[in-house]
Amino acid sequence: MNVTERRMQIFNLLKTNETVELNDLAKRFHVSTMTIRRDLQMFERQGLLQINCGEAYLIRNSAHEPSFAVKSEQNMLQKQNIGRRAAQFVEDGDIIILDCGTTPLQMLSFLGNKHVTVITNSWPSAHFITGNSNIKLIFAPGEYYEVSAGMTGPLTTDFFAHLHADKVFMGAHGFNIRNGVTEPDIEFNSKKALMSAGKEHFLLVDSTKYEKTFLMKYADLEAFDHIITDENFPFAKRAELEEACRDVIYASRPNETTVG
Numbered sequence: 001m002n003v004t005e006r007r008m009q010i011f012n013l014l015k016t017n018e019t020v021e022l023n024d025l026a027k028r029f030h031v032s033t034m035t036i037r038r039d040l041q042m043f044e045r046q047g048l049l050q051i052n053c054g055e056a057y058l059i060r061n062s063a064h065e066p067s068f069a070v071k072s073e074q075n076m077l078q079k080q081n082i083g084r085r086a087a088q089f090v091e092d093g094d095i096i097i098l099d100c101g102t103t104p105l106q107m108l109s110f111l112g113n114k115h116v117t118v119i120t121n122s123w124p125s126a127h128f129i130t131g132n133s134n135i136k137l138i139f140a141p142g143e144y145y146e147v148s149a150g151m152t153g154p155l156t157t158d159f160f161a162h163l164h165a166d167k168v169f170m171g172a173h174g175f176n177i178r179n180g181v182t183e184p185d186i187e188f189n190s191k192k193a194l195m196s197a198g199k200e201h202f203l204l205v206d207s208t209k210y211e212k213t214f215l216m217k218y219a220d221l222e223a224f225d226h227i228i229t230d231e232n233f234p235f236a237k238r239a240e241l242e243e244a245c246r247d248v249i250y251a252s253r254p255n256e257t258t259v260g
Contacts, residue, residue, distance in 0.1 A: 001029070007039050014049060014058045022054050042146060078206040078230035078251075083107040085228050085251040086169055086204055090114055094166045097194055098125050100150030101171025103204045111135070119165060119197075121151040121190065142190070152190045160193035168198025170219075172205050174212030177240050180220040188216035195219055202226045203245075207233040210241075221245050 001009075006029050013020055022040070026033045040056045043049045049056045083106025090096060090111060098104050098120040108118075108128050118129055121140035129137045140159050142151030170191065172181045181203060183191060195201060195218065203224045210233065221227065221244040231252035233241070242248045 003039075006031070007042065010036075010039055011043065011048075014043075014056065018058045020056050022051075022056070045146075075206045075208060075230075078232065079103045079106045080109070081230055081251040081253060082204050082206065082228050084110045084254070085249055086202060087111050089167065089202065089226070090116060092116070095119065097160070097163070097165045097168040097198050098122060099168070099170045099191065099194055100125075100145075100148040100152075101204075103171045103206060104169050107169060107204075119160075119163060121156050121160075121194075123149050123151070147185075156190045157193040160190070160197045163197040165198045167200045167202065168194055169202045169204055170194065170224075172203065172209060172218075174209050174214045175203065175205055175221065176211045176213060177221065177244055179213045180217045181223075182212075182214040182217050184214040185216070188218040191218040195223065200225050202228060204228050206230050210234075210237065 009029075010020070010025060013025075022033050022036050025036045029036070037051070040049060040051055044051055044056075049058050051057075079102060082103055086104075087107045087110035090107075092114050093116070094114075095117040096119070098107065098118055100120075100122040105122065105125050105128065108125060111134075113134055115134050117136040117138065118125070119138040119140065120126055121142060123144070126137060126139045129135050140151050140156050142156030142159070143153040144150070145152045170181075173184055174182045182188075201224045203221075203226070205227070207230050210229070221241070224245055226247045226249065227241065227245045228249045228251055231250045233250055238248070238250075
């Protein structure tokens with residue numbers, strides 16, 4: 001079990017029980033109490049829990065964004081369907097940019113034996129690719145941002161400003177007609193740089209993110225050549241989305257994908 005998987009399971013236990021003991025978690029996951037404390041401190045820094053006297057308590061109704069480890073379990077089937085459909089656009093020899101985020105990460109499972117170059121600032125994506133001889137990995141420099149599990153900041157922005165890739169696959173926290181594609185924090189400059197480095201632009205977002213707006217906009221919906229969301233996207237809203245983007249795909253299980 002890797003660190004991300006352990007942290008996901010710890011947070012699941014917290015959501016279920018609302019309190020956990022560090023010693024119990026150390027025994028359960030066969031690691032030291034110091035390791036468990038570091039795991040819990042990551043969530044504590046995000047305002048998701050409080051640690052006190054060897055126990056951790058879940059903070060309900062937190063306004064903070066959960067980390068990558070927490071988000072990766074949410075709407076997993078929908079994200080896998082989106083990733084599967086997105087991977088079909090990738091061709092042998094492509095140079096692609098992969099954004100941080102749990103949905104773009106799912107693409108990698110469906111690339112098959114394609115020989116491609118993947119440029120990414122996502123640590124989980126880089127970790128997934130390691131050992132795959134079909135994929136040339138280029139990992140972006142920058143400052144590690146724990147919430148998204150990726151690199152961000154001026155070094156990351158400058159790195160992507162000098163690249164020219166065939167396709168770029170982006171994620172987002174929120175998207176809608178009025179406010180475009182938005183992020184809650186410092187990542188938006190890096191995302192704008194990723195966008196500028198690709199010829200063909202894909203937005204990979206599950207339907208739960210529609211009509212949500214966060215602090216910073218990094219692109220208009222019209223900037224994307226393709227938007228891939230899931231089949232649960234509301235029918236009443238599809239016409240307005242399809243008016244904003246030339247190609248909208250509602251990904252479902254294999255052989256069931258519908259195109260707007």
